[in-house]
Amino acid sequence: MGVQIEVHGLAKSFGRQNIWQDVSLTVPAGELSVLLGPSGTGKSVFLKCLVGLLRPERGRIMVNGVDLCRCTESERYELRKLFGVLFQDGALFGSMTVYDNIAFPLREHTRKTEAEIRRLVNDKMELVGLVGAERKLPGELSGGMRKRAGLARALVLDPEIILCDEPDSGLDPVRTAYLSQLLVDLNAQVDVTILIVTHNISVARTVPDNLGMLYRRRLVGFGPREILLTSEEPVVAQFLGGHRHGPIGMSEETDAAEGTWPSTVPEIVPQLTPSPGLPARQAIQRRQERVRVMLPTLSPAAREHVLANWGVPR
């Protein structure tokens, strides 16, 4: 089972530009979570802080009992091994074949023989549906294949946590739907913690167990998907509905701090389930126990959807 990430009071600025502050959330172990937000709200910066590529000024990031913001270099090195990252553009080496790209972390960080590497790379290529593309160069792949190659590379060291930075960027809606299914299938097969940052509404509405949103330098919320999906908060309803009427403007400068807007909460669509033949997601049972404890604190609408999902009649 994957590992939990606990974030407490995180703040990040670049010079005088504050990106976000007071971000606190827990990404539950082995579950699928999505962090949404309009462009430029600092989603990628958040992921980079989680893997230690950027250092926040305040707050804690607890993984396996260690604070990533205050640990020693050797502790950070060990913790980084728990993470696999799918970067926005796949971040593949352009002059290496797909096979060598996926094998790269194994050759760099382990002493495995080439025969062992071949077995592991082939396993991951099969998992992401890339068998047959071993000898291709990244430039010869479609955007969707590049994402899947990046995902295979992120998986090759068997991480406990996978961070995906806009896995849908540059993909058409159909390829995005395939990739969403792939992430759900992956979670069913390896029970790994997955955190996706995106502004894709369809991914947000179909993939995660947990959903959060960054807006105007704050975390609007983070928790079981039903909370945000039923939220009448104008900024959430506007974003998830993908329409113009609401506080989110054309750019950050035109976002409104306050005002009143009619909130139309978009209909909740069912969460994706693993493809036929795959095991059930172990996270479902764990999440049910976790959310059961939270039920009294949820809004009536959120509670109703949670219970309906568990088969309790409305």
Ligand SMILES: Nc1ncnc2c1ncn2[C@@H]1O[C@H](COP(=O)(O)OP(=O)(O)OP(=O)(O)O)[C@@H](O)[C@H]1O
């Ligand atoms: N290394 C950096 N130095 C200075 N500013 C940075 C740096 N990295 C990011 N920023 C700024 O932080 C802000 C948030 O950027 P980020 O890429 O995290 O947004 P995002 O929410 O992921 O956006 P998008 O959805 O468009 O990818 C932007 O204003 C960006 O210019």
